[in-house]
Amino acid sequence: MIEILDITKQFGQKTVLHSLSARFGPGEVSMIIGSSGSGKSVLMKILVGLFAPDVGKVCYGTSDFFSLDIGGKTEIRKQIGMLFQNSALFDSLNVEQNVLFPLQMFGKQSVRQQLERVNHCLERVGLSGTNAMHTSQLSGGMRKRVGIARAIALEPRYLFCDEPNSGLDPLTSIKIDELIREITLESGITTIVNSHDMNSVMEIGNHICFLFRGKILWTGSKSNIMKTDCRELNDFVFATAFLKQLRTLNTD
Ligand SMILES: Nc1ncnc2c1ncn2[C@@H]1O[C@H](COP(=O)(O)OP(=O)(O)O)[C@@H](O)[C@H]1O
Numbered sequence: 001m002i003e004i005l006d007i008t009k010q011f012g013q014k015t016v017l018h019s020l021s022a023r024f025g026p027g028e029v030s031m032i033i034g035s036s037g038s039g040k041s042v043l044m045k046i047l048v049g050l051f052a053p054d055v056g057k058v059c060y061g062t063s064d065f066f067s068l069d070i071g072g073k074t075e076i077r078k079q080i081g082m083l084f085q086n087s088a089l090f091d092s093l094n095v096e097q098n099v100l101f102p103l104q105m106f107g108k109q110s111v112r113q114q115l116e117r118v119n120h121c122l123e124r125v126g127l128s129g130t131n132a133m134h135t136s137q138l139s140g141g142m143r144k145r146v147g148i149a150r151a152i153a154l155e156p157r158y159l160f161c162d163e164p165n166s167g168l169d170p171l172t173s174i175k176i177d178e179l180i181r182e183i184t185l186e187s188g189i190t191t192i193v194n195s196h197d198m199n200s201v202m203e204i205g206n207h208i209c210f211l212f213r214g215k216i217l218w219t220g221s222k223s224n225i226m227k228t229d230c231r232e233l234n235d236f237v238f239a240t241a242f243l244k245q246l247r248t249l250n251t252d
């Protein structure tokens with residue numbers, strides 16, 4: 001369980017997150033949705049400890065992250081897997097070395113065990129046998145899969161995915177969403193996914209927080225999102241569906 005309490009973040013004079021509170025439970029994918037600039041990435045960076053909030057708490061279980069000492073923070077960080085927006089693979093390393101990286105950084109296993117774990121993770125994301133491939137040889141979907149394999153290498157309790165579908169075609173997006181959901185369910189991970197993709201919302205959005213200009217205006221699930229009377233959320237749902245339609249028409 002992750003709980004945020006009253007999170008506020010300013011950059012200079014600009015407040016980008018206003019007093020956010022929410023809970024994210026284990027074994028489910030929680031989604032933070034909202035249009036570009038609404039504050040999703042800043043919130044995720046606060047969740048993983050890359051930015052400190054000006055006000056508020058981030059609690060991992062009963063631990064208040066920002067009040068922990070360095071050792072306590074490191075213990076939590078070891079339990080966090082992160083899939084960055086652009087996959088953020090190390091382009092000078094091959095697939096195996098990318099997935100190996102967190103194991104070498106934090107793991108305590110022998111080299112043989114680390115390689116076994118790498119192969120297990122690659123198999124889990126459908127990329128068995130790609131160990132020696134260079135990142136430049138990978139498609140966008142494969143890069144995301146390698147990013148996921150790296151994110152789960154240390155068997156995280158918490159998984160964060162910032163726009164996992166950015167730059168992917170709709171079919172590949174669905175496969176990545178399914179993979180994130182399956183991994184979350186099978187390992188009881190607390191997963192948080194940032195997205196502005198309505199397909200993903202309707203696919204995996206059982207617990208959704210809608211962020212609008214740095215405020216959580218609505219929380220709910222995919223089953224009640226269409227019935228919402230939150231005007232800003234309606235506009236978001238309609239605009240994204242409409243834009244998708246337009247793009248499809250333009251590429252036909
Ligand atoms: N490091 C930063 N310094 C100053 N402003 C930032 C920084 N990062 C993000 N912002 C601002 O915070 C707001 C929210 O950004 P972001 O979280 O990236 O939005 P989203 O991920 O929803 O597209 C934007 O107005 C953005 O310009």
Ligand SMILES: [Mg+2]
Nearest residue numbers: 040041042163
């Ligand atoms: Mg973002």
